[in-house]
Amino acid sequence: MTNTIKVKTKLSGDVAQIKSLLLHPMETGSRKDPDSGAIIPAHHITQLIFTNNGKQVMVANFSTAVSKNPYFGFSFKGAKAGDTLNVSWVDNIGEKGELETSLK
Amino acid sequence: MIRAITIGLIILFASMVFQSAYAGPPEDRRAFIAYFESRFPAIPFAEYANGIYAIDQDARDQWLEIEEFPPYEFAVEQGASLWQERFPDGKSYSDCFKNSKNGVRQNYPEFDTRTGEVVTLAKAINLCRNKHGQNTLEFGGEKILALSAFIAFESRGEPFNINVPNDDVRALAAYEEGKRFYYTKRGQLNLSCADCHVVSVGQYVRADHLSASLGHPTHFPVYRSKFGSMLSLHQRFAGCVRDVRAKPFELQSTEYRALEYFLTYMSNGLEVNGPGARK
Numbered sequence: 001m002t003n004t005i006k007v008k009t010k011l012s013g014d015v016a017q018i019k020s021l022l023l024h025p026m027e028t029g030s031r032k033d034p035d036s037g038a039i040i041p042a043h044h045i046t047q048l049i050f051t052n053n054g055k056q057v058m059v060a061n062f063s064t065a066v067s068k069n070p071y072f073g074f075s076f077k078g079a080k081a082g083d084t085l086n087v088s089w090v091d092n093i094g095e096k097g098e099l100e101t102s103l104k
Numbered sequence: 105m106i107r108a109i110t111i112g113l114i115i116l117f118a119s120m121v122f123q124s125a126y127a128g129p130p131e132d133r134r135a136f137i138a139y140f141e142s143r144f145p146a147i148p149f150a151e152y153a154n155g156i157y158a159i160d161q162d163a164r165d166q167w168l169e170i171e172e173f174p175p176y177e178f179a180v181e182q183g184a185s186l187w188q189e190r191f192p193d194g195k196s197y198s199d200c201f202k203n204s205k206n207g208v209r210q211n212y213p214e215f216d217t218r219t220g221e222v223v224t225l226a227k228a229i230n231l232c233r234n235k236h237g238q239n240t241l242e243f244g245g246e247k248i249l250a251l252s253a254f255i256a257f258e259s260r261g262e263p264f265n266i267n268v269p270n271d272d273v274r275a276l277a278a279y280e281e282g283k284r285f286y287y288t289k290r291g292q293l294n295l296s297c298a299d300c301h302v303v304s305v306g307q308y309v310r311a312d313h314l315s316a317s318l319g320h321p322t323h324f325p326v327y328r329s330k331f332g333s334m335l336s337l338h339q340r341f342a343g344c345v346r347d348v349r350a351k352p353f354e355l356q357s358t359e360y361r362a363l364e365y366f367l368t369y370m371s372n373g374l375e376v377n378g379p380g381a382r383k
Contacts, residue, residue, distance in 0.1 A: 008173060023178050068332035069175060 004097040005087050009104065016079035016103055018050065018058075020072045020087060024097075028064040044092055048072060051086045052079060052103075079103055129268045129279055129369055136370050140318045143305065152319030153374045155382075159306050160313045167381065176253055176327040176379040179334050183254025186247060191236035197251075200232035207259025209376045213266065213365045215275040222278050222361040225252055226336065243355040249334040252325045256378030264322065264376065266369040282366025285359055286317075291350030297363075312383075321368045323380030330383060337364060 004023040009016055022045065029042025042064065050058040057076045081104055088098040127135075140152065144159065151158040157167050190196050201208045212225040223231070226248055230240045241248040269275045289296045300309065301317040308314075324337040338360045342352035353359045 006173070006177060019173050021173055021175065021177075069178070071173065071175075 003099055005089070005099040007085065007087055007099060007101055009085060009101065011079060011081055011103055014079055015075055015077055016052070016083075016085075017075040018073060018085070020050075022048070022070050022072065022089060022097070024069060024089075024091065026064075026066055026068045026070065030064075042092060045070070045089045046092050048089045049087070050074075052076070052083050054084075054086075128270070129276075132283065133370055133372065137318060139302065140305075140316055144316075150374065152316055152371075153322040153377050155319060155323060155380070156313055156315035158319070159316065163313070163383075166383075170329075170381045174327070175329070175381055176325075176334065179250045179253040179325075179327065179379065180257045182246075183250035183252070183257075186251050187254055191233075191238055193236055195236050197229070197232055200228070200235065201255075204258075207255075207262045207376065209256045209259035209378065210262040210264045211266070213361060213368060215267070215269060215272065215278065215365070217269065217272055217275070220272075220274040222358075222365045224338075224356065224361055224364055225255060226338075227356055227361070244336050244339050246334075249325050249336060252336065253334060253379040256323075256325065256376060259376045260378070262376050264368060264372050264374055266365070266372055268365075268369060278362050279366055279369065281359070282362035282364070285363045286366055290345065291348030293348040295348045297344070317367065317370065319371050319374050321364060322371055322374050322376060323378045323382075325378060326380040326382045328382055334379065335382075 006021040008019045011017075024045055025043055026045065027040050027043040029039070029044075031040045032038065033040055044064055044066065045062040048058075048060040048062060049056060058074050060072065062070070083103040084100060085103055086098070086100045088096065090096050137149070140147075141149075147158050154164075157164040187197050198204045209225060212223070212228060214223050214228070215221075216223050226243055229248060229251055230243075234240060241251075268279050286297045289299070297317065300314050301320070304314050305316045306313055321337055324340070325334045326340075327333070328335045336355065338355040341360050341363060342355065345352040
């Protein structure tokens, strides 16, 4: 099974630039199966958390309006090389994804 | 005098018709490339592999941003693990594809002189599966797209080398069928592939610019942001045929395989740069 998270980090001074890509269907719950007409149940990420050395640096509350396989990027201050960046998401049916990497 | 000129003209036209009727694939290809070279003298030949991004600077900037974090990476990873799977008889895909170390994408579509058919990469994957007692994967499905994406990724940088064997009339017939498909107007809008992708290259079609046909097949399969998934060349063909309001053919039909054969032959010499990322 491939990991559901990909992260790329770039340090310039004490500012870390984070880019991430998540593998997720992000079903809204209002789409119908074109063949059967049955509603496809909602299945989307509800929360995405980034922590740096255990300290939360970004929390995103996602809902149905975010695309499939979302891309998420941001930057934060106070980072240094070797810091441990942890990325995790949880979705509305309780599935989880997690990735840990070090800043460089 | 007038009569002499008329006869002279008739002979001239006849010789032109004679020439064009006997022009083979290499002549077609040279003329095809020469057209784009004279149309866009500033664009180097290798750039055509990037499709519309060779022409449209604004779209190119956005694409380069996307390529920093390619959305097709998930498909390549999935394809890599599928590629390594062993069939029950102990064989794997690498046993079907000779010289898979140097990449195989650049050799497809290939003309099979035994069956007399054009074999595309997707078709070759399924032939391999069937040979080793596996079921046929659905064309345009997730698995075959992931495998194609991985194979293209492994073949990056290899120049396309499509061969139309001139000792087999069926190969030339398949090539000619593809060429005819390419230049035939179809649908309610009465457009041929060439109307948009040769004649009107660079012009707007709704909010986008039309790409050049030279280099069209090099980056497939592509990740389409619009669908949030991978897309095969034949699905793109079907999309175009639907866009001109005609009824699309089946994926991997004889028609589309012939078209891919012709189109990829035209792009010979360009490097494999698939899988690509497209809007």
